[in-house]
Amino acid sequence: MLLGVPSIINADLLWVLGAMGHGDVLAVVDRNFPADSVSRHTVSKRLVHIDGVNDTQAMKAILTLFPLDTFIDEQVQHMQVVGEPDTHLEVHTEVLAECQAVMPDAAMGSIERFAFYEAARQSFAVVQTSEDRPYGCFLLTKGVVFD
Amino acid sequence: MLLGVPSIINADLLWVLGAMGHGDVLAVVDRNFPADSVSRHTVSKRLVHIDGVNDTQAMKAILTLFPLDTFIDEQVQHMQVVGEPDTHLEVHTEVLAECQAVMPDAAMGSIERFAFYEAARQSFAVVQTSEDRPYGCFLLTKGVVFD
16 A cells, blocks of 8 residues: 555556556456456566456546657557457447547557467556456556656 | 655555554755665665655655554654754754644654664664755654544
């Protein structure tokens, strides 16, 4: 517990968020994602659990500390629904709204399921929530702190 | 680098500060302190360096995140000058002022040099600054985040 830090951001997640630099990617994934196996391939090899919250709550908390990358067009990517690459689910809409709450022109792309697994293996670390909505899996690119 | 977090608070220090709970003690020590050897006996066995800043700058940054313990009379202890247990040096006055800036009734006690080493071994972790003023060694007790 720290002053001004949302209570769901535990010490291990603080380390991950703080150790990341500009352009590093954070995977924030739902409860069905193969987080343990994927995280072993990441830069930090870290898996951090935030239990008892969904992706929307996790993203809101993370974005109090984590700057989105203003150098790119799509700051966040979601996993595509299998066979429906253009479908946007409620969880995707909610997470994009959290991004736009801190960066009004934030945009979300999408990645096919197996390509998402590969991209997540290239990320810095994996954060797994208790999100129970399917396809609640995201890649967030870290930006720069200017002041 | 994270939004709202002082730039001298690196990821390893964020982990230490966040992992501590109520009543845990943090040692913040000067450049002459035997930080590596002492830290190996601490709860976390962690030594975190904040280079290029003195104790006053380090304390100011740490106290933006770290609540002092309101349950005890002396939230911070300094190492006593050898042979002069009642002497308060400039570095002690400055650090107490940083504590009082966030907690007006904060008070500072003092501990004899070798007793300080032993107390530091019982702490959660050691943070070593580039402080070059002698006896710039402190023990801070963590309090509670209420909101």
